[in-house]
Amino acid sequence: MALAGTALLALSACGGGPSRSAAPHASPVGHAVQQQAAGRCTAAHLRPAVAGSEGAAGSVYYDLTLTNTGSAACVLKGYPGVSLIQRDGSTVGAPATREGGKGAPVTLAPGRAAHTTLHTLNEGVSDAGCWRGHDLIKIYPPGSYDPLTLRDSHVRVCGGRFTVTAMTVSRA
Structure with a gap:
């Protein structure tokens, strides 16, 4: 019986029940202020940067941020798309492959940054050797076909391993 009363109250509140009372009803949803959802970050509003490398047990990690x-x-x-390129646009090696879980959405307020980790191996860990030098890093923000280009020549890929993690909240 209580369930039937609840259903009748719900229908009345939506205007679909037999009663059309003008009295206001209490509803947590009815009082919530809806905020416009933040849109996807685009290349036009992101600034890339790459931090120096950190090494651990034969691996090298670079921190790539998007502000x-x-x-x-x-x-x-x-995941962002990441490739190493020459000034003429030619690609050096292969694009980074995805590493780890897809992660949760990261909402960036103006001026805030998210980061991803680029992973490769130390020189000599593998017989695969190191890729030739590059001039730029081409970065496609997640879900975007418009790239960012970052002048960089210190990311060095060795051992045939070049991976990228999903975007996460920046370590401030």
């Missing part, structure tokens, strides 16, 4: 330069919050979700 929101726009005037509104935006969301990054998933």
